[in-house]
Amino acid sequence: MIHADTNAKRFTLHTDHTSYAMAVDGQGRLLHLGYGPRADCFRLPDAPHNDPGCHPDLLPQEWPAPGMGDNHMPFFQPEFADGVIAADLRFAGAAVEPGKYGLPGLPAFRDCPGAETLRITLQDTMGLRVTLLYGVLPDCDLITRAAVIENTGTAPLTLRGVPSAVLDFARHDLDLITFDGAWAGERTLHRAAVRPGVQSVGSVGGIPTHAHNPFVVLCSPDAGENAGQCWGAALVYSGNYRIQAESAAAGIRLSMGIEPFRFAWTLAPGESFAAPEAAFVYSGQGFGAMSRRFHQAIRSHLIPPRWADMAAPRPVLLNSWEACYFNFDEDRLLELARAARQAHADLFVLDDGWFRGRNADNSSLGDWAADPVKLPGGVAGLCRKINDLGLAFGIWVEPEAVSPNSDLYRAHPDWALQIPGRPTLEIRNQYVLDFSRKEVRQGIWQQLCALLDSCPVRYLKWDMNRSLANVYSAALPAARQGEVYHRYVLGVYEMQQQLTRRYPDLLLENCAGGGARFDCGMLYYSPQIWTSDNTDALDRQSIQYGTSFCYPPCVMGAHYSTVPNHTTGRTASVEARMAAALSGTFGFELDLTAYTPQQIRQLHPFVQFYRDHGALLRGGELYRLLPPDGHGAAWAVAAPDGSEAVVFAAGRVLDGRCLTLPFAAAGRHYTARALYTGGGSEAAFAGEELQLLGLPLPQVRGDLPGYLCWLKAD
Numbered sequence: 001m002i003h004a005d006t007n008a009k010r011f012t013l014h015t016d017h018t019s020y021a022m023a024v025d026g027q028g029r030l031l032h033l034g035y036g037p038r039a040d041c042f043r044l045p046d047a048p049h050n051d052p053g054c055h056p057d058l059l060p061q062e063w064p065a066p067g068m069g070d071n072h073m074p075f076f077q078p079e080f081a082d083g084v085i086a087a088d089l090r091f092a093g094a095a096v097e098p099g100k101y102g103l104p105g106l107p108a109f110r111d112c113p114g115a116e117t118l119r120i121t122l123q124d125t126m127g128l129r130v131t132l133l134y135g136v137l138p139d140c141d142l143i144t145r146a147a148v149i150e151n152t153g154t155a156p157l158t159l160r161g162v163p164s165a166v167l168d169f170a171r172h173d174l175d176l177i178t179f180d181g182a183w184a185g186e187r188t189l190h191r192a193a194v195r196p197g198v199q200s201v202g203s204v205g206g207i208p209t210h211a212h213n214p215f216v217v218l219c220s221p222d223a224g225e226n227a228g229q230c231w232g233a234a235l236v237y238s239g240n241y242r243i244q245a246e247s248a249a250a251g252i253r254l255s256m257g258i259e260p261f262r263f264a265w266t267l268a269p270g271e272s273f274a275a276p277e278a279a280f281v282y283s284g285q286g287f288g289a290m291s292r293r294f295h296q297a298i299r300s301h302l303i304p305p306r307w308a309d310m311a312a313p314r315p316v317l318l319n320s321w322e323a324c325y326f327n328f329d330e331d332r333l334l335e336l337a338r339a340a341r342q343a344h345a346d347l348f349v350l351d352d353g354w355f356r357g358r359n360a361d362n363s364s365l366g367d368w369a370a371d372p373v374k375l376p377g378g379v380a381g382l383c384r385k386i387n388d389l390g391l392a393f394g395i396w397v398e399p400e401a402v403s404p405n406s407d408l409y410r411a412h413p414d415w416a417l418q419i420p421g422r423p424t425l426e427i428r429n430q431y432v433l434d435f436s437r438k439e440v441r442q443g444i445w446q447q448l449c450a451l452l453d454s455c456p457v458r459y460l461k462w463d464m465n466r467s468l469a470n471v472y473s474a475a476l477p478a479a480r481q482g483e484v485y486h487r488y489v490l491g492v493y494e495m496q497q498q499l500t501r502r503y504p505d506l507l508l509e510n511c512a513g514g515g516a517r518f519d520c521g522m523l524y525y526s527p528q529i530w531t532s533d534n535t536d537a538l539d540r541q542s543i544q545y546g547t548s549f550c551y552p553p554c555v556m557g558a559h560y561s562t563v564p565n566h567t568t569g570r571t572a573s574v575e576a577r578m579a580a581a582l583s584g585t586f587g588f589e590l591d592l593t594a595y596t597p598q599q600i601r602q603l604h605p606f607v608q609f610y611r612d613h614g615a616l617l618r619g620g621e622l623y624r625l626l627p628p629d630g631h632g633a634a635w636a637v638a639a640p641d642g643s644e645a646v647v648f649a650a651g652r653v654l655d656g657r658c659l660t661l662p663f664a665a666a667g668r669h670y671t672a673r674a675l676y677t678g679g680g681s682e683a684a685f686a687g688e689e690l691q692l693l694g695l696p697l698p699q700v701r702g703d704l705p706g707y708l709c710w711l712k713a714d
């Protein structure tokens with residue numbers, strides 16, 4: 001519910017459990033009053049805000065602008081035609097609307113029953129208007145923000161930095177949690193107290209990259225999984241970004257938006273620019289509750305509605321990558337598909353290596369037609385044979401990439417991002433296509449449509465194996481090169497939107513050399529993203545743990561792979577590998593043709609487990625029970641009413657200890673059915689027992705042992 005008192009100029013956004021309050025001061029500045037537990041009354045800050053002598057630097061401002069005495073590092077940088085970079089923005093009006101706003105051309109959380117929008121307009125007398133958009137999704141405790149900047153003057157205006165949101169905290173004692181890493185080690189949690197000055201994460205690589213994720217948490221120093229205050233902040237964007245915490249005189253300021261480096265967007269009179277959305281959840285009960293609210297919002301109101309909630313089961317797939325890499329022909333693929341069928345998979349995914357001349361990573365990207373040697377019957381011929389085996393068919397593409405050794409590049413060398421007169425950088429032997437250009441997108445779009453129309457393709461993996469470099473567009477004049485990075489992202493969004501419109505039943509999975517573009521922006525178009533190229537069951541614990549702070553299990557691509565693991569060389573038990581894979585979008589990625597019929601039969605109960613409990617695993621609430629410590633972890637997915645749950649554990653935590661289950665319902669009796677290769681076990685517990693004493697974990701030794709258990713209340 002949004003409460004707007006237009007006389008007193010006070011505005012409060014209420015979700016079921018949280019409130020966010022603002023007020024306009026005597027000088028027309030929009031001040032932030034607080035964001036925390038649900039409350040009806042927020043005081044104006046103690047600072048003498050109506051005193052003209054009060055230093056603006058001390059004011060918590062909803063949209064701080066440069067040149068007006070606010071000495072924080074400025075994010076918003078409007079440059080007027082006369083060279084002035086300053087704005088004096090004063091309150092000019094507000095309106096509450098039913099429903100959640102949308103942002104044309106940009107991903108954003110979707111409208112839903114009970115959602116509302118608050119628009120607050122701030123005006124500068126020199127011809128600049130800022131409309132702040134606030135969205136409220138009450139049942140998920142989600143508050144979103146975005147902003148539209150309009151040139152209301154008579155001369156061009158250049159935006160050199162535009163935040164999506166700025167949030168002031170009138171305290172200095174907060175920790176900042178970020179999710180960082182590298183290829184095969186994405187989104188590892190790092191926590192540290194916010195120090196005086198600026199700390200930031202972000203990207204200048206055109207995609208978020210493996211290094212940091214566009215999601216952070218600020219929290220009280222005592223915050224933990226089940227207690228303490230925390231504020232999660234996600235940017236719904238997939239390009240260059242910056243999220244920064246600045247600790248200065250009056251407290252901590254969190255700012256987030258498109259990275260200002262190499263951003264410059266010129267608005268002619270009357271034109272406007274929409275900043276991507278930022279989304280926030282506050283929890284007074286620690287990280288677990290915060291994550292569960294984000295998860296609910298993402299799976300119900302962000303991913304494509306076709307795949308939202310528990311509605312549509314996701315297929316159990318087998319992906320050919322770790323089984324074949326580039327080395328296959330049709331016979332080999334059919335052999336693998338037959339083994340996939342024997343393992344009870346639903347869908348066969350042909351990964352990289354299927355198109356004209358692609359036998360290694362050094363050619364052919366951009367030529368999206370079947371290699372005649374590997375696939376004499378074309379993709380359609382293979383698809384028919386896969387379908388005849390009783391499997392649906394899916395395929396891999398990398399639409400934004402082009403190999404120097406490709407027909408596409410030979411025909412259109414100017415389509416690649418490149419700086420005139422300078423050598424163009426190859427990364428993984430490939431260039432990046434200039435997706436900011438319509439004709440480039442159209443060229444790829446036609447090829448994609450030809451592929452997808454040629455046969456019933458049920459799943460598409462959209463990969464992106466490098467970051468952007470040599471960023472310069474042949475289609476824009478020198479003065480507008482600062483638009484290229486953002487226009488590139490808009491181009492990717494446009495094509496993914498077209499895909500979801502034209503092929504509504506297509507299951508799209510995004511990927512970027514593993515998880516280098518794992519963000520809320522991509523999730524608007526694809527209900528799942530490949531989490532990491534590292535499928536090792538132990539490493540996946542920390543990768544999926546970090547990922548789960550914002551993103552729900554049902555969006556994390558996770559596959560059961562072979563041992564020794566191809567990335568780490570480590571050996572893990574079937575149960576541990578199954579626990580990792582079943583905690584995401586379950587599938588296989590290994591050479592099942594090397595398995596005996598008996599070994600394949602051992603996998604059946606786990607596939608059946610996924611089919612039986614898929615709705616719970618996709619739509620249930622995640623509890624991180626024991627955080628990964630490099631040796632093991634435990635977690636669970638539970639129905640909101642505690643009536644059933646799946647408990648997972650792997651590693652040295654399987655030492656006979658008892659695992660307390662906070663979601664177990666008192667007064668109910670549970671049957672616990674553990675699943676092992678070649679068997680299972682059953683035991684009964686009272687809800688109180690599970691809550692207070694815990695579920696006894698078995699004592700298992702050996703190569704990374706694992707444990708899966710389904711709990712059902714009477």
Ligand code: DGJ
Binds near residue numbers: 321515
């Ligand atoms: C990177 C992806 O993350 C892998 O799963 C695989 O698709 C390769 N690219 C193919 O080149």
